[in-house]
Amino acid sequence: xxxxxxxxxxxxxxxxxxxxxxxxxQNALEWLREIGEEMAExxxxxxxxxxxxxxxxxxxxxxxxxxxxxxxxYGERPSQFVELINLSNKQMMEAExxxxxxxxTTVTGILHHSYLKRRGMMAGVELLNVGSRCPRTxxxxxxxxxxxxxxxxxxDVDKYxxxxxxxxxxxxxxxx
Amino acid sequence: MNLIEAEKLYENSVKIxxxxxxxxxxxxxxxxGTRYPFIYPRDHSVAILGxxxxxxxxxxRRGLEFVLNSQKxxxxxxxxxxxxxxxxxxxxxxxxxxxLVLFAMGKYFEATGGLFFESMADRTFVEKHWETVKKAVEFxxxxxxxxxxxxxxxxxxxxxxxxxxxxxxxxNSACCAGILAAVKMGEALGEDVAxxxxxxxxxxxxxxxxxxxxxxxxxxxxxxxxxxxxNPIGYDAFASSVIDVDVVEYAPAYFELIDQHxxxxxxxxxxxxxxxxxxxxxxxxxxxxxxxxxxxxxxxWCHFTCQLANHYIAIDDEDMAEMYMGWVLDxxxxxxxxxxxxxxxxxxxxxxxxxxxxxxxxxKLTMIENIRNHPKWKDGMAYVTIPLIWxxxxxxxxxxxxxxxxx
Numbered sequence: 001x002x003x004x005x006x007x008x009x010x011x012x013x014x015x016x017x018x019x020x021x022x023x024x025x026q027n028a029l030e031w032l033r034e035i036g037e038e039m040a041e042x043x044x045x046x047x048x049x050x051x052x053x054x055x056x057x058x059x060x061x062x063x064x065x066x067x068x069x070x071x072x073x074y075g076e077r078p079s080q081f082v083e084l085i086n087l088s089n090k091q092m093m094e095a096e097x098x099x100x101x102x103x104x105t106t107v108t109g110i111l112h113h114s115y116l117k118r119r120g121m122m123a124g125v126e127l128l129n130v131g132s133r134c135p136r137t138x139x140x141x142x143x144x145x146x147x148x149x150x151x152x153x154x155x156d157v158d159k160y161x162x163x164x165x166x167x168x169x170x171x172x173x174x175x176x
Numbered sequence: 177m178n179l180i181e182a183e184k185l186y187e188n189s190v191k192i193x194x195x196x197x198x199x200x201x202x203x204x205x206x207x208x209g210t211r212y213p214f215i216y217p218r219d220h221s222v223a224i225l226g227x228x229x230x231x232x233x234x235x236x237r238r239g240l241e242f243v244l245n246s247q248k249x250x251x252x253x254x255x256x257x258x259x260x261x262x263x264x265x266x267x268x269x270x271x272x273x274x275x276l277v278l279f280a281m282g283k284y285f286e287a288t289g290g291l292f293f294e295s296m297a298d299r300t301f302v303e304k305h306w307e308t309v310k311k312a313v314e315f316x317x318x319x320x321x322x323x324x325x326x327x328x329x330x331x332x333x334x335x336x337x338x339x340x341x342x343x344x345x346x347x348n349s350a351c352c353a354g355i356l357a358a359v360k361m362g363e364a365l366g367e368d369v370a371x372x373x374x375x376x377x378x379x380x381x382x383x384x385x386x387x388x389x390x391x392x393x394x395x396x397x398x399x400x401x402x403x404x405x406x407n408p409i410g411y412d413a414f415a416s417s418v419i420d421v422d423v424v425e426y427a428p429a430y431f432e433l434i435d436q437h438x439x440x441x442x443x444x445x446x447x448x449x450x451x452x453x454x455x456x457x458x459x460x461x462x463x464x465x466x467x468x469x470x471x472x473x474x475x476x477w478c479h480f481t482c483q484l485a486n487h488y489i490a491i492d493d494e495d496m497a498e499m500y501m502g503w504v505l506d507x508x509x510x511x512x513x514x515x516x517x518x519x520x521x522x523x524x525x526x527x528x529x530x531x532x533x534x535x536x537x538x539x540k541l542t543m544i545e546n547i548r549n550h551p552k553w554k555d556g557m558a559y560v561t562i563p564l565i566w567x568x569x570x571x572x573x574x575x576x577x578x579x580x581x582x583x
Contacts, residue, residue: 042250044248
């Protein structure tokens with residue numbers, strides 16, 4: 001049920017669909033990343049979520065309520081969302097620096113990965129998103145290159161994905 | 177009360193503060209390897225206040241340096257930080273942190289000067305961090321509602337939005353006192369802080385009128401309002417009041433916005449004592465049991481009991497002061513103080529409630545194990561999170577006041 005006071009979040013999801021239709025998938029992908037990065041600059045360095053040793057994870061999916069409600073109202077997962085996820089995950093697999101990409105399960109993951117990653121960079125760490133769990137299907141998705149760089153196995157990540165939706169290895173960058 | 181034992185607890189509390197300050201300046205909320213090995217500005221600020229009282233000025237300055245350097249770009253001090261000063265929060269805004277940091281900094285500034293304030297006060301430190309102070313005050317004022325002149329928050333001292341989302345007494349008192357501390361520091365530096373002073377006075381007046389119930393003869397916990405800029409707030413979706421007794425209704429006096437002897441404060445403390453003193457095991461509970469957010473089982477908290485002991489010391493009620501402080505002393509185990517104390521029966525009720533409701537988080541499992549393994553379990557008691565640094569800092573403040581007044 002939409003009320004004027006809570007329409008912004010749904011309007012944003014419709015905005016993503018419109019952006020893909022008007023400017024193409026690649027542009028929409030970059031647009032979402034830029035929003036996440038700009039919000040990170042406003043918020044400053046840091047990590048959000050739970051932490052165990054050098055693992056940072058989100059025990060709840062931050063956008064699942066909004067996203068799942070939207071999909072129900074919309075009737076199905078918008079094709080534009082699927083195209084964005086597929087493109088991002090294709091880039092993750094093909095790019096030399098594929099470890100830099102999210103193991104994506106939802107379209108909103110593009111936004112929060114760029115946000116969390118930039119905040120981590122400002123704090124002097126690289127967040128490697130080794131795996132994610134889809135809030136809709138509970139399927140696990142991994143980032144193979146991030147796993148390799150983090151020196152972790154899928155089994156290592158599964159332990160966290162049983163209780164989390166987004167799992168990152170904290171990779172401390174050497175200070176000059 | 178056994179004053180020799182009381183002194184030993186004081187001495188160990190000083191050691192606890194020293195041993196739980198990370199080399200970068202942050203005070204852990206509880207030691208590494210236990211439940212809260214992070215730096216929470218709320219707990220951290222009280223640890224600094226404890227250091228000041230124990231004349232550990234170097235530790236206090238390093239603690240302030242740590243938290244002031246960790247300020248977020250908009251001026252906020254977030255819920256918690258890691259030892260490097262990186263924001264590691266997982267909860268929404270807790271604006272009392274801004275007030276507490278400023279309040280502790282003001283106390284440090286006063287204490288460095290003491291009787292020779294003009295010549296001795298650490299102006300260099302305040303000058304160095306003046307831009308941070310400005311941003312911290314502006315962030316508080318950014319969250320002030322112009323219709324009622326109160327500061328809006330989502331969480332406050334109990335991190336419990338169901339009862340704290342809106343204009344909450346502890347957050348408002350801390351923020352008001354924080355701005356007033358910034359005003360004092362600014363005046364000492366010759367800065368123009370007239371606007372801050374006027375704004376703080378508006379907040380103070382609003383606390384004393386809008387958050388005091390003459391018919392109940394008590395401050396109230398919270399005016400629930402969803403959005404900080406709601407205007408008129410009467411149309412806000414949450415518009416209502418929380419009138420249940422909460423131990424932090426004592427906050428206006430704790431933060432020195434009113435005198436300890438003020439009748440509003442004395443009546444409020446009476447209501448707190450009547451309703452929250454634990455009739456089975458003594459000590460002060462933080463809020464009514466029926467709020468049912470009692471991790472580890474409902475029971476009294478050491479640092480809140482210390483705070484009210486301070487009140488009784490201030491109004492020269494030695495019997496009550498001894499009853500409160502003596503209880504804290506009795507509850508210490510090997511001169512260590514827990515977050516709070518419960519009984520096995522209450523622990524099991526909490527465990528049942530949370531298990532049945534499926535709201536028992538994984539992170540609580542270690543806490544449960546520690547409670548069951550603690551030697552006091554065999555005495556029928558549940559000691560929850562021991563040691564916690566906060567009660568040791570509050571105990572230092574209480575002990576020093578007690579000895580100064582009655583010792």
